[in-house]
Amino acid sequence: MGRTRGAGYYNLDEFRHAIERMPAEDYLRASYYERWLHSVETLLLEKGVITAGELRSGHASEPASAPRPRPGPPPAVVARFKPGDRVVTRNVNPIGHTRLPRYARGKSGVIRTVNGPFLLPDSNAHGRGPDWQPCYAVEFSARELWGDGAPAGDRVCVDLWESYLVAERKK
Amino acid sequence: MNEKHDGDHHHDGGHSHHPEPPSDVEARTLALESLLIEKGLLTSDEVDRIIDAYEHDIGPLIGAHVVARAWVDDAYRQRLLEDGPSAVKELGYDHPAGTHLVVLENVPGRHNMIVCTLCSCYPWPVLGLPPTWYKSAAYRSRAVSEPRSVLAEFGLELPEEVAVNVWDSSSDLRYMVLPERPSGTEGWSEEDLVQLVTRDCMIGVARPQVPAGAVSG
Numbered sequence: 402m403g404r405t406r407g408a409g410y411y412n413l414d415e416f417r418h419a420i421e422r423m424p425a426e427d428y429l430r431a432s433y434y435e436r437w438l439h440s441v442e443t444l445l446l447e448k449g450v451i452t453a454g455e456l457r458s459g460h461a462s463e464p465a466s467a468p469r470p471r472p473g474p475p476p477a478v479v480a481r482f483k484p485g486d487r488v489v490t491r492n493v494n495p496i497g498h499t500r501l502p503r504y505a506r507g508k509s510g511v512i513r514t515v516n517g518p519f520l521l522p523d524s525n526a527h528g529r530g531p532d533w534q535p536c537y538a539v540e541f542s543a544r545e546l547w548g549d550g551a552p553a554g555d556r557v558c559v560d561l562w563e564s565y566l567v568a569e570r571k572k
Numbered sequence: 573m574n575e576k577h578d579g580d581h582h583h584d585g586g587h588s589h590h591p592e593p594p595s596d597v598e599a600r601t602l603a604l605e606s607l608l609i610e611k612g613l614l615t616s617d618e619v620d621r622i623i624d625a626y627e628h629d630i631g632p633l634i635g636a637h638v639v640a641r642a643w644v645d646d647a648y649r650q651r652l653l654e655d656g657p658s659a660v661k662e663l664g665y666d667h668p669a670g671t672h673l674v675v676l677e678n679v680p681g682r683h684n685m686i687v688c689t690l691c692s693c694y695p696w697p698v699l700g701l702p703p704t705w706y707k708s709a710a711y712r713s714r715a716v717s718e719p720r721s722v723l724a725e726f727g728l729e730l731p732e733e734v735a736v737n738v739w740d741s742s743s744d745l746r747y748m749v750l751p752e753r754p755s756g757t758e759g760w761s762e763e764d765l766v767q768l769v770t771r772d773c774m775i776g777v778a779r780p781q782v783p784a785g786a787v788s789g
Contacts (some may be wrong), residue, residue: 560743
């Protein structure tokens with residue numbers, strides 16, 4: 402299943418987004434790997450690699466289209482934040498794909514490590530071109546996320562792309 | 573946890589936006605496979621090789637070996653924490669290029685646990701196929717919001733003074749937990765230590781257990 406992604410017909414973010422686009426009822430009913438199958442079928446059809454008739458018959462009637470060129474190597478990017486910096490996540494509700502989990506939107510956290518650059522999924526899932534960004538492990542206290550009932554010392558760490566974050570204003 | 577098995581679902585039709593009329597998942601998979609082979613995008617050798625690798629070579633024993641080595645060799649432990657993929661390769665295992673691995677060390681007072689709330693990202697190269705519960709909606713949501721209850725259901729009751737750090741694998745990084753070496757295993761060989769390191773210990777929902785009677789002095 403991963404082989405057609407390896408061939409360059411679609412990327413991992415498109416693969417995930419095709420699962421997210423499943424009707425909720427189908428998504429909830431399907432097994433994990435059935436979702437993968439749905440995503441591969443959907444993307445190969447949308448990209449013109451296969452046709453609906455071929456998928457029904459299981460036999461090829463025409464050659465596959467050419468894969469897209471792969472993104473080049475990442476450029477050098479300068480990270481805006483460093484470990485220890487306080488940041489706030491944006492409170493946004495995009496219609497398409499994102500890797501900013503809903504529970505971590507509009508929350509205050511601390512940069513733990515600086516990683517990447519990685520391709521911004523929000524752009525990569527929608528064919529909007531490569532957007533390489535630093536990605537940070539951002540630590541949130543459980544209380545910031547879940548309220549004062551959460552244990553004081555517990556933490557949740559989430560990997561977040563730079564454009565999901567703004568610097569926290571000094572108090 | 574609420575186990576959801578991969579086989580027990582049905583696709584009754586009519587409302588689906590799916591390109592295919594509802595059919596058996598296995599039949600759909602085989603049709604797609606034969607189609608891609610005819611298109612020259614896949615070979616049956618490749619399919620066999622991948623299945624064989626995950627059935628025989630790639631599994632939690634790789635992670636267990638890495639953990640046991642880190643327990644007996646402090647310099648290796650340092651290298652593992654600094655550069656996961658290189659340390660895995662050092663033991664003779666394949667770690668795919670471009671796949672990131674970050675190893676999280678459990679220490680007294682801090683317990684790490686991994687989840688992927690948005691899909692089910694998992695460190696396949698070192699742990700193999702993810703367990704079904706790891707991919708369930710219940711684990712994915714509750715691991716971040718009430719990790720201690722989830723751990724208790726796995727039989728791990730952590731005292732309040734042990735902080736729980738949950739790592740949500742939302743990016744290209746994959747995480748694996750380096751559990752604490754259990755007391756009573758001083759002097760054990762790496763081979764014996766490997767037996768204590770389960771998949772669940774490296775996800776962070778369990779701690780290595782020394783079987784009763786196996787403690788040596």
